[in-house]
Amino acid sequence: MSKFDEIRYFHDHEVNERLQSIARDPMMKALMNFTFPGVEEQVWLEQFKEVYSISDFQHQFVAYAVRQILAKSSEGLTTSGFDKLDKNTSYLYISNHRDIVLDTSLLNLVLLESGLIMTASAIGDNLVKRNFLNVLAKLNRNFLVQRGLSIRDQLTSSQTMSEYIDMLLHEENRSVWIAQREGRAKDGNDATQQGVLKMLAMAAGDQSLIEYFKTLKIVPISISYEYDPTDSLKMPQLLAQHRDEAYIKGKNEDFNTILSGILGQKKRIHLHAGDVIDTELDEIAATIDNKNKQLQAIAQLIDTSIIQNYKLWPTKYIAYDLKNNTDTYASQYTEQEKQLFIRRLEMRIDPADPVSKEYFLAMYANPLVNKLKAEEK
Template sequence: MSETDLVNDPYQEIRPYRDDEVGEVLTSLIYNDEFVRAITHYQFPRLSEWMGWVLRPIVRIALAARIGDVADVHDFQKLVADYMAKMISRTTTRMTCSGIEQFDEEEAYLFVSNHRDIAMDPAFVNWVRYQYGMSTVRIAIGDNLLRKPYISDLMRLNKSFIVNRSARGREMMTALTQLSSYIDHSIQNGHSIWIAQREGRAKDGNDRTDPALLKMFYMSQRKQRSFSEAVERLNIVPVSISYEFDPCDASKARELAAKATSGAYEKQEFEDIDSIVKGITGNKGHVHVAFGEPIRGQFDTPEALALEIDRQIYTNYHLHPSNLAAAGEKVEPAEQAKFDAHLAQVADGPEREIMKQMYANPVFNRRRAEGKV
């Protein structure tokens, strides 16, 4: 990238694609053999093993026809919405939300969300906003998930921007300052943002905001205003996303059990991609997205702000029968039986206890936040 490009478009390396870039990116995807192979395997998992050479050209033609009318980001997101509607009908029993009526479409918000599923958390936030006729959000996604160029292209077509987690030393400070500046730039220019409250999913069911994330928000503003002024300017809204059943709960329990017994867990090369697919296609039961209130008032430190974000996430978290049953609270016999059957998918022992605790922790966190424990 030339110095001129950096001056004219300082966020070019991390920002979502613009409308005028969509056509070229889609064309490159159609001719990306690895992408076509992945789509073929997803649609025809068995046949693709021995008939892939026949299926891939057909899939390529079908893709070209499907995206032929996509001219801009909005068109692409309408395409995504069609797939979302099918996914929701197949993998959820209910999809609900609360708190969305308070938002002013003329304002931009920084949605700081708990994080349970890599792809579906921001997708569900976007879905409910889309259903209410609101603009979709820009989504923060770690570069650790973008090892394949076609995945990066797909995410950036869908209004995702890149969080450079692989940077080290001085390069890390530069990347964090750029990210901080981009988030502020987006909010000030009317584009809402979704970002997870910490790096990585809350695999044990404990949703806790990392103050380091909040320090990053301030990095590009520290010479112009106080931390409290920066918080007010960013229009932060905590978001609680709750799944009756987590499609990745068994694999999360295995990982946590391995760490508890051996002190380490070695992630496979494309394990994150497998988790994304499982999160999209797996049974979720009832899913609820709860929007908190925009944070106002005096917050002088990231730690104080983190406590307020956590308080709203805990108290707004929708407790499903699965959560209540795991915490030992009384639920209908049918709901208890359903949860017990779900637990039985992992072997009796440490993994099952970890998975049970995973569902119980939101109950305990909410009770503490409400002063009931």
């Protein structure tokens, strides 16, 4: 047994058998009917028999599914910054996190269509407890982040994941995607958790922290949805925090969130690839000795890139003006866009509840607020 067996995605020699094991699952049928409407079940069942690698599965099925999601639930995906990346180089993509499945799926579609190395992607094992989802995730090159562990087990798990990411990047020349924080940002505030960077640093070995982070070739990714399809689903947790109450997830909450993220209306979407973090690390090494402070500075570099390169859609300006009862950014949106957003707000929360309204508007406005703060520094 490999020490990575509990978290790794499938090896290519395992793919055909694993795919066959879920081929007749009702959820697979629903997925294929969505991806290839009007195509008989027997057609794709036969095609599955010829799939012998993750690359086969991604090219022949997953890419089509993601394009269908874009066609049916968005007004298109735009990108910037990816043309600066090298097609033969593996990168560590660290992104803000809005949607459980789509963030990494959209990135990989962009990488595929740009001829860049696609990613192995981290996903919480709590999200793939159903056998179908677990197998599907590993067929799509997802590796598992183990949740709900004791403090002692967390340390061991973090060490294993750090070494696994290191192996993928440096031995297999495989790009990796991880979110900048555990869980999605539900309030629109994108901030890198230092614990994520500490986990990455565990595989540094004899190298200094800065030397090791240079080898990772970190590329910050800014993901911006005009409409968050899961905005109303994020509200109960935000309101529980407001009331200083413990929030307990419902039985099928994660699964429902995944479906809402995939099928819900997003309007326009933009992905930006920031510059590789490199020479900035030399400056940190020259001015900061303390390892924790170095990690703080690296987190700040990632945050600055993500926030400054975040595409501000009209919804962000509308929410800011509504929240602050102003028309400061009226030139950034039309009256029709404003009325559509107000209608969405009224349909998705109780507009008579001032706390709900405040949190809903803040969720959309905070990327603008954070960008303004970053520009003031």
